[in-house]
Amino acid sequence: MEIRLCDNIVRFRKSKGYTQEELAKKLNISSQAVSKWENAQSLPDIALLPALAGILETDIDTLMGYIPKKKMVTPYxxxxxxxxxxxxxxxNEMCMEVLRRYYPTRPLRLLxxxxxEGKDAVFFARNGYQVTAFDVTESGIEKARRLADIHQADIDFFRADLRDFRLDEDFDIIYSSGVFHHILPELRDEIMENYRSHTASGGMHAVNVFVEKPFIPEPPDSDLCSRNWASGELFTCYKDWMIEECREVIFDCNSSGIPHKHCMDTVFARKMPDRKGE
Structure with a gap:
């Protein structure tokens, strides 16, 4: 999978509310040059990258879609x-639900x-899915690959930050458990639309998110780079899909060695063929 500079320029420019002309003016170049960057017809001059990253309030590594190995973006x-x-x-118990709802009677691409550390990806690969999986942690990916080797599971693992990475190919199933609270609220619409648009017709999303509740204290192993979702917020992302099941549960957790509670919303949603024109 490819993280393209042109896509990142478009995304960061729009997030700052700049037109192509406004960005070009700030860089003292033509708007046609910016248009060519965003359409992958040319690349920015290397001398412009620091200024471009500064104007878009990011860094060159992120703009290029690269995460240095020594850059720790999460305590995990x-x-x-x-x-x-x-x-x-x-x-995860969700894996069995995916298996029951969308069994791979034909090759199914799952992201x-x-x-x-790869436990769910390995389960899916061992049960016949064509699995691609990514995580922001280098240590996690290394352990995931070791686990896959032990079980002789063929999985395409790669490292990426979900806040910066965008899909450019379709999948039959997109699965994620206990991760989407790292998507800050201002990025959720864009990222969820990217995932929906790169899901094949008839495909499924199996996703859960941590939910904010005023009567549940902050967990001891939380980090500053996350924000819980509002109750029911996840379900609204699939208003145009068939929601096969949605639920909210409060459960006990001991992941940090200190007992605590979480509230979690889970959805299984199917992308149905669009029949508006029929």
Whole structure:
């Protein structure tokens, strides 16, 4: 999968509310030059990259779609460095639900967003899905590859930050568990639309998110780079899809070694063929 500079320029420009002409003026270049960058007809001069990144309030690495190995963007980078598997190696219960709802009687392409140490990706690959999976942590990806090797599971693992990465190919299933609270509210519409638009007709999303509740204290292993969703917010992302099931549960957790609670919304939604023109 490819993270293209042209896509990132478009996305960051629009997020700042700049037109092509306004961005060009700030860089003292023509608007035609910006248009060519965004249409992948040419690349910015290397001397312009620092100014371009500064105007778009990002950095060159992010603009280029590259995450340096030493750049830690989540505390899970350290947590996954331990010998044992932080979340264990048993697959999430959601995996069995996906298997039951969309069994791979034909080759089905499945993307796991935020695969961590790989336990769910390995489960899907061992059960016949064609699996692609990414995570922001280098340590997580390394352990995921080791786990896949142990089980002789063929999985395309790669490292990416879901806040910066966008899909450019379609999948039959997009699966993610306990990850989307890292998508800040101002990015949710854009990212969810990207995932919906790159889901094949008849395809499925199986997603859960942590939900904010005033009567549940902040968990001891939370980090500053996340924001819980509002109750029911996830379900509205699929208003034009067939929602096969949606639920909200409060459960006990001991992931940090300190007992605490979470509230989580889960949805299984199917992208149905558009028949408006019939």
């Amino acid at each position: 980078e350290d947590r996954y460095n331990a010998k044992e598997y932080y979340w264990g190696t048993m697959p 796991e967003v935020g695969c961590g």
